[in-house]
Amino acid sequence: MQRILLVNPAIYDFTAYDFWLKPYGLLETAGALRGKAQFELFDYLDRCHRFVSSQQRSDKWARGRFYSEKIQPPGVLKDIPRHYQRFGLPREIFRQFLSQQEKFDFAFIQTVMTYWYPGIAEAIKDIREYNPQVKIVLGGNYATICPEHARSLGADLIVEGCDLEPLADFIGIELGLEQPALWESYDKLITGAIKITDGCPFRCTYCSVPKVYGGFKPRPMQKAIAELELLVKLGTENVAFYDDALLHKADVVLIPFLEEVLKHDIKLNFHTPNALNARFVTKELAKLMVTAGFKTFYLGFESASTQWQEQTGSKVFSQELADAVEYLKEAGADANDITAYQILGHPAIDNQQLEESIRFVASLDIRGMLADFSPIPGTPDGDACAKWIDLSEPLLHNKTAFTIIRTGFDESNRLKDLQRQLNRQIAG
Ligand code: B12
Ligand code: SF4
Structure with missing residues (x-):
């Protein structure tokens, strides 16, 4: 062998x-x-x-x-x-x-x-x-x-x-793509990951996913269930979803999948670090997610500015975030475990009304997180960054570095301090 x-x-x-x-x-x-x-x-x-x-x-x-x-x-x-x-x-x-x-x-x-x-x-x-x-x-x-x-x-x-x-x-070996990931290669495993879909139907101008995957496609459900069962058998308690559009077409993808998770009595804490699209969170879906074991909810928000959202792909608007937060709280999610991401250091930051956006998120009584922008070559916003950096050197795609180059050290610190202060008030 x-x-x-x-x-x-x-x-x-x-x-x-x-x-x-x-x-x-x-x-x-x-x-x-x-x-x-x-x-x-x-x-x-x-x-x-x-x-x-x-x-x-x-x-x-x-x-x-x-x-x-x-x-x-x-x-x-x-x-x-x-x-x-x-x-x-x-x-x-x-x-x-x-x-x-x-x-x-x-x-x-x-x-x-x-x-x-x-x-x-x-x-x-x-x-x-x-x-x-x-x-x-x-x-x-x-x-x-x-x-x-x-x-x-x-x-x-x-x-x-x-x-x-x-x-x-x-x-020179044939692949068996129906098999779950090789999680048993760890001696001890406390966290795992899963992906039940590929791609995304949106075309945000800062993201590589539309180009890399083409469209949106569900993955075979039985493989994902087998993978969760393997993770449980190995003693894992926390599993993160790595999907880009986990909630898209939920009636034919996530909902049947979670029903299957409940039917198989799979007990895991689920997390969504790669962000959920708030637009697709309905009352029923929020309830099912909480029942099935979702514990942390990261929502991709990016900005409260309608102009900025329209300019970058109209992923989500402020009212949709507010509705999603309400449904999640009603379903029993802990407000301290609901977080909205916003991009810091984006090339069009001048249209982003970031300070207002940070305050809007805080007004929903949830945590905010400023996610430093990383320019990705081959995306419209990434390519626009050739104005500030040499894109052929990947070290310069570094999120911390680019955000400081684009926003300035002091301004970036000021916004992060404001975010921290508002998060403390919410937690307190
Ligand atoms: C999950 C994820 C995360 C996870 C962490 C993942 C990890 N292991 O590190 C979290 C949520 C923490 C995260 C954070 C961030 N992420 Co991220 N993330 C992803 C995501 C969705 C998947 C990456 C992944 O694990 N892929 C592996 C599997 C799941 O993908 P797959 O398609 O099934 O893989 C197939 C093939 O690629 C191949 N393959 C994959 N790996 C390998 C390895 C070998 C050896 C072989 C042969 C084949 C192979 O096999 C698979 C066949 O089906 C991608 C987007 C995407 N869909 O690719 C963005 C992505 C990688 N992230 C990105 C960004 C911008 C970030 C952040 C900077 C966001 C922010 N501002 O905070 C942070 C950075 C975190 C940090 N520490 O610096 C960018 C990349 C930026 C860059 N310059 O490289 C991406 C591409 C999204 C985008 N915006 O376009 N991310
Ligand atoms: S919704 Fe998310 S994954 Fe889809 S294109 Fe926009 S940023 Fe990328």
């Missing part, structure tokens, strides 16, 4: 937090090869790893800080007045792991944010040193959005987008 190394690399960034972060694409890909190859997983971001587990505290929904070390920022980020860090298990632990392993035939590496590529470069270097013959495969968001840049890191195959056929041809 072929030996395949699975790697979720360290993160190089100003901030990173375990907000239910799992290398889901990597585990799904490995799941499709279950029983046909022998796997070893090294997840630098595993907070249950014995090297870090004793120092790691988690909140009530199993989120928490990663082990991290402050490091010198790369030249292009040297003027950003924040500490640059390496998050994840120390490099030496991976090197020790490699030195104790038999040789691998393939190494699959998860890529996520485009600006996290230094962690991938580091992993490739170490893997090559211990396994010079190994064939290295990159897949995921960075490999899809910046394939040319990814090729420069020295991997043997870059899997762009969702089509895994080139991978099957490369490794």
Whole structure:
């Protein structure tokens, strides 16, 4: 049997937090090869790893800080007045792991944010040193959005987008796409992830999803149920949905899925860190979600400015957010676990009326969160950022860096302080 190394690399960034972060694409890909190859997983971001587990505290929904070390920022980020860090298990632990392993035939590496590529470069270097013959495969968001840049890191195959056929041809093994993700490759697992749909029907000008997935498509329900049952069997209590449009066509996707979850008596705490579209939250749906175990609700709001919303794709308007919040509270959701996201540092920030938007969210008695904007090449708003940064250097897509470059350090701090102050009032 072929030996395949699975790697979720360290993160190089100003901030990173375990907000239910799992290398889901990597585990799904490995799941499709279950029983046909022998796997070893090294997840630098595993907070249950014995090297870090004793120092790691988690909140009530199993989120928490990663082990991290402050490091010198790369030249292009040297003027950003924040500490640059390496998050994840120390490099030496991976090197020790490699030195104790038999040789691998393939190494699959998860890529996520485009600006996290230094962690991938580091992993490739170490893997090559211990396994010079190994064939290295990159897949995921960075490999899809910046394939040319990814090729420069020295991997043997870059899997762009969702089509895994080139991978099957490369490794010479047929894929069983109906299989759940390979969650059993962790020794201990406290959080998991799930995705029951692909794509999104909207076309927000700052987002890569419409281009990457084309349209919206539900995934097979039985596979998702089997995956939840596997997570329960492994002792996981908290599961995050990674869908981009979880509530779209809920009558034929989410509602039947949650009915099945209840029928199978699956008891998990569900979370929605990737944001829900408030427009689709109805009274009935809110009730069903709370009954089925949803605990935290992140709603993508972005701005209360009608002009800004219309300019960027009309995803959601203020009244729709207010209605959704009311339905969720009525259904029994804890107001402290309802959060509205707003983009900070967007190229059209001047039309966004951000301060007013922050106050509007607070008036609904829920928490707000300012999400720093990351420009994505190939999207209209990302490409517009060529005015401020060199898009061909993915490090400059960094959300913290770009927001400071676009908004200014003082203004960005002022808005974040205001948000923190209003959140404290709500919690108090
Ligand atoms: C889930 C998610 C998150 C999660 C975390 C995910 C994680 N593990 O880190 C949360 C909610 C925390 C998050 C946060 C953010 N995110 Co996000 N997120 C996503 C999302 C929805 C999925 C990413 C993912 O895990 N994909 C893996 C699986 C689930 O995808 P898949 O389609 O099934 O994968 C297929 C193939 O790609 C392939 N594949 C995938 N991986 C691999 C690996 C290998 C080896 C192989 C062979 C194949 C393969 O196999 C699958 C076949 O079916 C994407 C959008 C999207 N739909 O891709 C945005 C996305 C990656 N996020 C984005 C952004 C902007 C952010 C934030 C900056 C938002 C903000 N301002 O706060 C933050 C950054 C967080 C941070 N720490 O800095 C951007 C990317 C920006 C960039 N420059 O790279 C994206 C693309 C969305 C967008 N706006 O366009 N995110
Ligand atoms: S609704 Fe969300 S996933 Fe869909 S295009 Fe807009 S930002 Fe992207």
